[in-house]
Amino acid sequence: MSVQVITGNHAAGYALSTAGEANRNARGTACGIYPITPQTEIVEYVAKFPFSKGRVVPVESEHSAMAVSMGASMSGARAFTASSANGLAYMAENIMVTGYYRLPIVMVGVNRTLGPPWNIWADQGDTLMLRDFAWLQFYCENNQEILDTTLLAFRLAEDRRILLPVMTCMDAFIVSHTQMETSLPEQAEVDRYLPDLDLPHRMHQREARTMGGLAWPHEGLSMRLEIDEAMKRVPAVYQECRESFKEVFGRDPGDMTQTFATDDADVVLVVSGTMATTAREVVRKRRAAGEKIGLVKLKMFRPYPEAALREACQSATKLAVLDRNYAAGAGGVFWQDTRAAFQGHRDDLLIQNYLTGLCGGDVTPAVIDDILADIAVREEAGDPVWMGIDTGEETLQ
């Protein structure tokens, strides 16, 4: 274990590469790579990694990057890739089939605004548009978390009770290009954490099996049901992967949902990604002033951690859900799922959506204060509120 000052992209590239290397005594590793700002440094890191048994294939598009990784994964190798924004949109078809093929591929998504207007800064709308594709999704707030969660992602994805791909996400630039002190595990530790991959449904030259062909409705339905069952097993398996992580690396990769000062909170902020770091600091200060405010960070978004979220918000009367994304015509994505999580359980709970930090806008402590001021005086929830937009006068409603 060594501590180095590195960027989020470096941390992600390190996790992907050492995970691939850890499969060198089995069928090795391969991946397709393609550049897009702000994730390019990840695939550059992978491209220069001296794999003992691996091949990095620099392809002509994101669509083919995932296709190469799919072919490698179907052959029983450990496979991964990384992308952002419009690259993810271009890759979308093969992202979708990866989930339905049940391939344990890990992808790092650096959250960047989908253009137009052309914009390279943070916005979670890119990975969130892929939310229904049978992938697990985790949103990380700093360099250590993206490294740890990406390593954990392989163990979780490859667990025979899960066998689903995992996306680990971080905000563009705020994490991807910011240097922080980060603990880098030794290869031997990664080897210990990630056992040789033995994919049960991999292609064998001696088996005349067709993978991904036609299935009639009843069989197709059964396969979807199996995905639903695997998704339901994720919370328990995640905790096992987390415990093993602590044993091997001596560090907690963090829970699926992370609470701060929620025990007796009236108002709870529901946040994700780097917004959590800022919001936690605001909550800390205002708690010191005696305000009953708490915070839940949703690290895991798919499967949606409904039970853990309800548990964390037991004392709350109001939830402020912050979304760094906008599903046009339907508000924020986290908000939609949060409302669904409480429906029929806590119909008394006021759940208000705040759209903020989109298209790379800064979510400053002042924005969080504005949100808390808005929700404090609310007697009922309304339409999603756009926050932090400088109209020259006051916040646009």
Next chain:
Amino acid sequence: MNATAATNLHPDECLLRPGNTNCGGCGMSIGLTMLGRALAEAGDTCTLVIPACCGIVTAGAFPTTSYAVPTIATTFASSAAVASGVASIRDINNESGQVICWAGDGGTYDIGLGTLSAAAERNENIIYICYDNEIYGNTGGQRSSATPAGARTTTTPWGKSEGKKDIMSIMAAHRIPYAATMSVAHPEDFARKMSIALSMQGMRFLLLHSPCPTGWKSEPQDSVELVRLAVASGLFPVYEVYDGATYRINIEPDGTDPAEYFRRQRRFKDDEIDLDVTRRDCADRMQLLKALAALYPRTA
């Protein structure tokens, strides 16, 4: 870890198993049978990588399959990229067996062209076979860029105004080790070319002219005869290109008039094909190929 010993295709075993539901007179089915025979004779086997096309419908419904070898159904544009991943893992594990893309003209000339071009440029260690029936057959007969001028399809109801894309020149321009055209009417030429392809490394591209009675509006029993006419009249030149540099014409047209080819397919309306233009185009194309073969002959 699972055992990885490859089992070669037995000479008595059909690559395309009996009981498949392909159309009568399907050229692709003949091609698969010939491919299986070539693999068996070479003592080789393969994984098939098939994008959306009749070739994957051929497999039938889960859990049965009409293919006697492992087969991957990929997304439409991705067969050459998925095959790159499969071949990479085969090679780093020092395993045997070919990785063969089996794709229609839609997945080759159109939606998969960028993927195919990139795989060729990387000289991936795969064989790519396009069975070219000049139509989107699986979706009921729409034009592709392989559809010849004058052919009526559901999306060119008055006949296609553009000519067929010259995919061979495109692939040869990538300077891949081997690019060749084949016809289901010439099994001996098919066998020879498969034997060459199976003995080579790197990207090998094979274009198979493959009749489709359903799309061509022709009689199933005429299928082989039709593509034989295409070769004999020079409509479909049968030749090979090594390293994008040296050429050999394998079957010389024998002067057969192309009129009969058009007359026997109801996708062409007699009065809409200008046979004089067609004859001239065929002659020009053959002249060019002969010039290339004379200037840059494949001698080995």
